[in-house]
């Protein structure tokens with residue numbers, strides 16, 4: 001659905017230019033980011049989404065950027081009454097309350113790409129597990145997963161999602177700061193999937209000793225394109241084989257999230 005097309009004739013063209021045509025859909029919730037100065041058009045914008053997409057039950061306006069350790073945005077309800085939903089992604093279901101937990105629906109393909117590399121019987125460590133989109137698919141592929149997450153609400157959602165996907169016996173959930181991983185976990189893993197929040201690149205060094213020699217690390221970092229060649233050299237100097245890397249989405253003008261597949 002084109003939001004701008006739906007709004008033609010309802011909002012003056014000069015104002016409509018400021019609005020992005022893109023909005024996120026998580027379960028049956030649509031999330032828009034209404035630019036400042038356009039607040040008076042909230043009813044038209046939410047009405048256009050509800051009218052154009054009959055499966056949408058709630059429309060939220062992202063008032064602030066992702067904030068704090070939990071990476072939760074400040075969300076204002078424009079239509080509907082619930083921030084809780086069930087999101088479906090490549091055959092998996094996630095129980096999410098967007099007011100309490102982080103979820104990025106734009107990483108679905110990336111999560112499928114990583115899960116497709118996991119072999120049955122592997123052990124996998126997932127720090128920053130959130131509601132489980134990087135943890136549950138590997139468990140369903142036959143891995144045993146240790147998921148570390150600081151937000152207790154995300155841990156509750158993760159537990160529910162494990163049950164919904166029938167992998168609760170394969171995922172151990174640890175509600176803790178990932179900074180404590182080296183003291184809490186002593187075993188070695190075949191693989192670590194590290195969806196690092198912004199500014200926490202030092203976690204690669206912290207998690208690496210927990211991955212066995214020959215094991216794999218999937219590390220996410222926010223960088224401008226020009227920083228990548230230097231970063232590849234850095235990872236090689238740290239002893240990793242850089243098997244591949246790819247850009248998976250813009251997060252700010254010029255800044256992208258990059259996924260690195262590293263072998264130890």
Ligand SMILES: C[S@+](CC[C@H](N)C(=O)[O-])C[C@H]1O[C@@H](n2cnc3c(N)ncnc32)[C@H](O)[C@@H]1O
Nearest residue numbers: 069070104128129130149150151177178195197
């Ligand atoms: C960018 S990560 C990604 C979450 C999830 N893997 C996903 O893709 O949807 C954000 C998650 O890390 C958690 N988090 C942030 N800092 C943390 C820390 N120091 N230790 C453990 N979890 C942390 C947040 O609560 C949030 O759920």
